[in-house]
Amino acid sequence: MEPLDIDLDEGELELPADPMHLNMGPSHPAMHGTVRIVLELSGETIVKADVQVGYLHRGFEKMCERGTWAQVFPYVDRLNYVSPMLNNVGYALAVEKLCGIAVPERCQWYRMALGELARISDHLTCNGAMAMELGAFTPFLWFVKAREMVWDILEEETGARLTHSFGRIGGMANPPTADFKAMCGMAVGKILGLVEEGEKMLLKNRIFIDRLQNVGPISGAEAVSLGWTGPCLRSTGIAYDIRKAHPYLKYDEVDFDVPVGTRGDTLDRFLCRLGEIRQSKRIIEQCIERMPDEGPINSDDPRVVLPGKTDVYTTIEGTIQHFKLIMEGAKVPAGEVYSYTEGGNGELGYYLVSDGSGTPYRVRIRPPCFQITGGLHRLIEGRMLADIVPTFGALNMIGGECDH
Numbered sequence: 001m002e003p004l005d006i007d008l009d010e011g012e013l014e015l016p017a018d019p020m021h022l023n024m025g026p027s028h029p030a031m032h033g034t035v036r037i038v039l040e041l042s043g044e045t046i047v048k049a050d051v052q053v054g055y056l057h058r059g060f061e062k063m064c065e066r067g068t069w070a071q072v073f074p075y076v077d078r079l080n081y082v083s084p085m086l087n088n089v090g091y092a093l094a095v096e097k098l099c100g101i102a103v104p105e106r107c108q109w110y111r112m113a114l115g116e117l118a119r120i121s122d123h124l125t126c127n128g129a130m131a132m133e134l135g136a137f138t139p140f141l142w143f144v145k146a147r148e149m150v151w152d153i154l155e156e157e158t159g160a161r162l163t164h165s166f167g168r169i170g171g172m173a174n175p176p177t178a179d180f181k182a183m184c185g186m187a188v189g190k191i192l193g194l195v196e197e198g199e200k201m202l203l204k205n206r207i208f209i210d211r212l213q214n215v216g217p218i219s220g221a222e223a224v225s226l227g228w229t230g231p232c233l234r235s236t237g238i239a240y241d242i243r244k245a246h247p248y249l250k251y252d253e254v255d256f257d258v259p260v261g262t263r264g265d266t267l268d269r270f271l272c273r274l275g276e277i278r279q280s281k282r283i284i285e286q287c288i289e290r291m292p293d294e295g296p297i298n299s300d301d302p303r304v305v306l307p308g309k310t311d312v313y314t315t316i317e318g319t320i321q322h323f324k325l326i327m328e329g330a331k332v333p334a335g336e337v338y339s340y341t342e343g344g345n346g347e348l349g350y351y352l353v354s355d356g357s358g359t360p361y362r363v364r365i366r367p368p369c370f371q372i373t374g375g376l377h378r379l380i381e382g383r384m385l386a387d388i389v390p391t392f393g394a395l396n397m398i399g400g401e402c403d404h
Helices: 060-064 070-077 084-099 105-133 137-158 180-202 206-212 220-225 230-234 266-290 309-314 316-327 368-373 376-380 385-395
Strands: 020-024 036-042 045-052 335-342 347-354 362-366
Touching (some): 036 385, 045 376, 045 385, 060 070, 060 362, 070 084, 084 105, 105 137, 105 180, 137 180, 180 266, 206 385, 230 368, 309 316, 368 385, 376 385
Antiparallel strands (some): 020 036, 036 045, 335 347, 347 362
8 A cells, every 4th residue: 555645744743842740759769658749841851840748647736735745755756757856855845944944964965965866867867868769779778777876875775766755844764874875985986987988988979979969959048038947958058056056955065066068959968967977976975974974864843753653652742743744744834935956957846835734735846847848849940850869868858747
């Protein structure tokens, strides 16, 4: 059969050029199962990105309002579940601010040491997982090995590796173990050694550098306008760290630096976290050197602190105090407070309202990840599809913090 001789206009020979729409997540492994990005693509270039959080929604804040003040601790563990000890300490400080309570000096050093261990765990997880998502699996194993050393210490102190529920209003659940200082002193050096091994594999790798450098840059002014804090903000060159700007616990008595970047790109975010691991090591070493070996770990305020088990079992006063605090909750003075600390990803704030009862009237969280993830579309629009994974990974989005 002879082919048909049909004249075609030039435009009819061209392929359609309409933008392609693509769903990335929530089941995509790089989206943590909790984020969906609706992409509009021109080839592999991102024309528009609609970032949707909310695929992990537990009604976290309302759950906190259904129990006693002390029963909130297991919930805050599950905010940033990579550094839950920082959440424990931050919430305890918020309630103590509302109550007008100051914890003993030994407790302050103890909280700082545990919190900086958690910060190291957070940064190791972020950088290791981001490198793994780019195909660098060996450094991920090195960083996870270092993280295991942190978790070994936290397990020894709290009895749990991940969600500790170790904070208490007016102190901590237990005093430091006899080997706490020795474990910290031995571990932090080994952790830094593993980090340096991972750095050698990554920061001298041309492919890794090319995938991060000048990818997803943001200016300091734009980051501030988005409400960014933490390493993502500091990567733009703004040295805002709550531990320095508004010191709490004993942070104004220790010597440490605030690592900052210059370009605000994905590489700077990666490097800032590595720098903060080194600064956390410095803080931990100062904490274990200055923390008293003896002394109370909890406040002596009977309004909020549980009595010792011996008193509960042998005295009627201790039994009644224990019963009232467990069954009715601590009677926190009526009022409202906002307390903020430096979490693993930035400013972790707690806005609490008390009506004078044993149950919080209102619990509102200011999670750093929520604001940071809200700016993701600005970083990836105009970039290539393959740039989403390292850019999103370097923001360190934690689904539990985006539960709003």
